[in-house]
Structure formats: structure tokens, C-alpha cells
Amino acid sequence: MARISVLGEQTHEFDGVVSALDVLRSIDPRPKGVISAKVNGALTDLSALVEDGSVVEFVNGSSPDGLSVIRHSTAHVMAQAVLELYPGAKYAIGPSIADGFYYDFELPDNQRFSDEDLLRVETKMREIISAKQPFTREELSYESGLEIFRDQPFKTEIIRQVQELADEALAEGVSDDGVSVYRNADKFVDLCKGPHVGHTGQLGHFKLLRVAGAYWRGDENKEQLQRIYGTAWESKAQLEEHLNRLKEAEKRDHRRIGAEQDLFHFPVEIGGGLPVFHPKGAFIRYQMEEMSRKAHIKAGYQLAWTPHIAKSTLYEISGHLGWYKDGMYPPMEMEGATYYPKPMNCPMHILIYRSQLRSYRELPLRLFEFGTVYRFERSGVLHGLARVRGLTQDDSHIFCAPSQLADELTRLLKFVLAMLRSFGLKDFEAELATRPDKSVGEDAEWEEATSALKTALEASGIPYVIAEGEGAFYAPKIDVHLKDAIGRRWQVSTLQVDLQMPQRFDMNFVDNDNQRRRPYMIHRALFGSVERFFAILLEHYAGALPMWLLMSQIQVLPVRKDHETYAKEVVGRLVSAGARAEVADATEPLGSRIRKAKLEKTPYILVVGDDDVNAKTVGVNSRGSETPNRGVPLDAFVESIKEEIFPPDLLLETES
């Protein structure tokens, strides 16, 4: 007799041994969509036996756990297909990942996958899927495992490393008692912890996406394997939706929009990762920066300005030459001194602080600068504006008394979120990154700084997770992530409590008891880098940026040449109301000019013809709307756009 509770239902009783599947069938003779089970909270095969007294929960293919099982099983099918097509291929690991899966291979004779090969692999996978091969689990000793995989160096390496890599190996199917493997129909066996779907027929809504290189165990000193990425879903509809999302993401690619809208480019003559901004792009930057500067000044920051290069001494004191020399541009020699392009602004801001004796009355002292820094990024990591070699940080350094730390961080995080929200971004998550293994400083300091960051996070009300050991070597930090319009996460702002620089630069202030004390230092980038934030905005808005950022907000289109006088009058009204508007001369047909203006994503296209000249009206085409709104009185239109032509007023938002 076995008594099994089903989550959300009553307890069932069975004679003898039962599997999760038996339990499921006792509830529903023809269950649909269930592909896995959780027994006492642990994800397991439906075929797994369930002990007396267990609590069982069934996992649907559309749930996150269910999708992960489908993806992992699809990865196995892919490995089976590759091994059949390439006898002698070595296979490494094949986990499920966000939206899909991958599997790493080493093909015999140094063969490489091509895009056509992916189609062949897909075809083979579909054969395996139609064959409805069952996934069967076996538990083996280490010795049997090593025997089965004697020709598979990656598998045997995983098994052998069980002692020193116990945790990692656990995820690959190695446990203290031995190893588990999964077989499909005697044709394929893989070292695997599971669970899997019952048989391959439960799979099928997948697509192989691309082939890429990947290092064995993620170590660039080890061999490079070939990785195939794929995506897999429970239903055809979900798969198609995902493929559409990928297409949508491609359309939103900021590099594509940047070219289409003539915003920026990367001249080869200048070098990789070094963008130039064209007039329209530069105007957007200008608006971003001006809005930000004004907000900072209102929020009690003082502006700073610092040069682009400095003597090596500065970076010896700051420690950058010790920790990050590889990421710095190489030095220049001049008159016996060695200069480096700056990789960070903080040492220079510290020198401003240190230029005089500071009183506790001056604290918190908040310095702010759009500081351009240069970092040597390896060629393969460059990615449009999102990863460049010359970037402008909206960088601030706040120096405060220890007692002010928690309040200052709370205030700062609120400011950061208000600024991000004023760009129309709404969905935030944060990570609190704690002390890494490779770090400097006293435990007590780390403890204090980390707890101050936590206080700020709690006060902000945004969700956060702890990223254990992910802090910088000198500081715990908060990283703010945002979700864009199509659900992608981007890391933007970072707040760090520096435990090193104040000591390295021997900073101090005179406290109210006339004693000299060490100030605390907070580093903060809000956009992160202006370039990257620019890219995020372009992708979030799919190129249709908020009106206040744009150089051209309104285009006025006279129907015929003889309407141009009135069109100019309209532009005059708009400009005196503070908008940026221009006339598109009637040299081309109206339809053609409308099309052009719409492709440029102009927020408002005003068409003026005979009726409008007589009635002092405009025909309004709003961005995103298909149908024009004709005969709008000019005064009413000007009134309606009064808000959106100007940058949002951040101070109002921070106070509310």
C-alpha cells in the first residue's frame, strides 16, 4: 500500500509500487500536456517510482520546468542525430538554456558544421522523433560509466572529476553513488541527470538556429568545440511566436536603426569600437546629456571635468595598473613620463576632492561628469554601441561620512530609478553583488557597505536578487537591470561602495570633533555608458524615440507649392512654442513625402492644403496611427504637444 498526495488534490492510495505516471493515470486516464513530475519538490521522470508518503506535482510542458525538460530532451535527440551523421563524433554537454538548448561536439577529422549541415541534422532529428524512442534511465557505477563512455573523452572527464568538481558534476548526472545515463532505443546513450520526456514523440517543435565555437568547460585554454544552438517549445504556436520574437529583435537591432536613421557609424579608418555620431544621433545624445546634467545639478551634484590621459603614477596609486593593465590602452612616452588613456574617471575625481582640506560640512560631496574613457576590448567582443572601446560614462562619485552612507545610497538609487523612468523605462530588477574571492579589504567594511546597499534596495521597492561573489574586487555593488519592450534584460546602472580608493589616495575630511576621518566613496554610472544606453533606447523603442530627444519633431508638408507660405507660418508657430519643426517642400508628390517622413519615424507629420489655409488648421498624422486627423485647429495642435516636446522634469518626479 502506497499513499501518495497530489499537490492541490487529495491523497490517493495504491497497491504495490507505483510510478508518477501511474498516479497521473489514476487521476486522468488520458492526460494531456504533462511531461514530467515533481516528487517532493524534485523534478523527475514520469516513469520514476514514487515512494509511500510522497507529494507529487505534475509538470506541464508549457511551464518553465516543463520547457526545460523538453529542451534538454531535444538536445539529446540532436546529439543522437549528430552521432549518427558523424560516426566517431565526440559529444560534450548539452543543457537547456533560456528559450532553447545547445550541445557541444568535436567532429572527427576536424570537420565543421555548416548551415546546410544544420538542415541535415534537423531532418535526422525529425526521424528520431517520429520513431517515438523511449528515454530510459539507468543507474551505473563509476566503473560501468567509464566503460560505456571509454571512447568519449569529455564524458569520462566529467565522471573522473567527480571528486574535485562535485557540485558541477552533479548537474551532469554524476552523484556520490555513481552515474546515471539515459538511453534512446539502444541507439544513443548519454551521461545525464535527467529528467526527460517519456519518448521522443513528445518533442518536435524545435529549430536549430546557429553553429558557434565554444571552449570545453568554458576555458579558453582548452579545446574549442562546435556548439549548435536550437530552440524548442511545447507547441508549434509557441515556436512560431518565438521565431517571430527573434525577427522582431533583429528589426530592432540598434546597428540597423542607426544606419537607417543616419545616427552613427564606425568608420574603419578610426577603428573598431570607436563610433562617430552623425548630426541626428549627436542631437539625441545632446538631449540625453543636457537633461541628465540639469537633473544632476538640481539633485545637488556639482559638475567636474577631467582630461583623457594621465601619468602612470595616477593609475599606480589607484591600482588600475595592477588589476586592469590588460584592459588599458598602451602607454605613451613624453618627456620622460609615461601617460595612459584613462580607463576610469574616479582617480581624477578623487584628485578634485583632495585639492583642499574637506570639512564634514561639505559632505556628501557629489561630483558628476560625462567622462569619456578608453578600454581595450578584445576584437571579438565589440558589438555596435553596446560594447565599444571608447565610451562616455555618466559618472558620478559621491564622498560622504560613514554615517551618511545608507541615506545617501537610498537617495541615490531613487534618483537613478527616477531618471531611468523619465526615459519611459518601467520594468526594473536589481542585483546585489557581494564580495568575490579575489578582493581586498576588511570583512567588517564589506559587511557594512553591503548592508547599506541592501537598505537602499529595500527602500527603492524594486525586486532584487543577491549575486554571491559577483562584486568588484574593491566594492560590493548594486546593478540595475531593465526589461525592454520585448522583454529583454539589459544591465544599466551600477552603484558601488568603494572600500579601496579612499585609503589608496589617503583621503580624509575634518569631522565635527576636529578629528580627521576617512570618507566613504560611492561610484555610480546611471546610463552606464551613454553609447550603450543610446543603443538600449533605440532597441526598446524600435527606433521611435520619445519626441523630446529628436532633432526633427514635426514635419510640415504643404500639399502644393502655393501652400508653402502657410506651412512656414505653421513652422513659425511651432518653433515659437519651443518645438523643432521644418517644411518639406512640395517638390515631390505628397504621398512620397508622407512615406519618407513616416519611414524616418517623425512624431508628427502635418499636411496643410487649401482647407487648412482658409481655416487655420492642420492635418495631423501622429506616429503610430494609420489614420490622419484632418482639420485640427493650429492652436489646439500646439496646445496638445506642449508637454512632449520638452524633456521631462526630473525634479518633479523625484519629489513625488
Next chain:
RNA sequence: GCCCGAGUAGCUCAGUGGUAGAGCAGCUCAUUCGUAAUGAGCAGGUCAGGGGUUCGAAUCCCCUCUCGGGCUCCA
């Protein structure tokens, strides 16, 4: 940096060993039009660069550069 892929007009692309092509964009002229492409003409190329094979190379081979997808890295 490493693996794979791709570079043809400003952009999107066709051209697989035999005279370098189209559409859009640009320029000129004509057209004056009420909501997503008016017409005609002109101009535009070291086929990424270099080397090789060949009677002949955009096309085949080698090297380099740049870009893309990943990996590693990201103060």
C-alpha cells in the same frame, strides 16, 4: 584573442571561369499633387586588400583586413 560565417554602387541584393547588373537612395529636367513610392535622363564599381592558378578570375587557391554569430572577458 579563439571557432564558424560573410564582404559586389551610399543601402538591399543578383551574378559560380568568358564585356560588372537591378531596385532604392543621389544629381538634372519636367510634374504641383489632400495622406506610405510622379516620370524621364544622368551619374555611381580596384567585385574588401594583396598574392597565386589560368589564355582569361567577382567566381578557384593562399594571406591580410573588416563585419556578423558565438566562446572567453567586461574596473
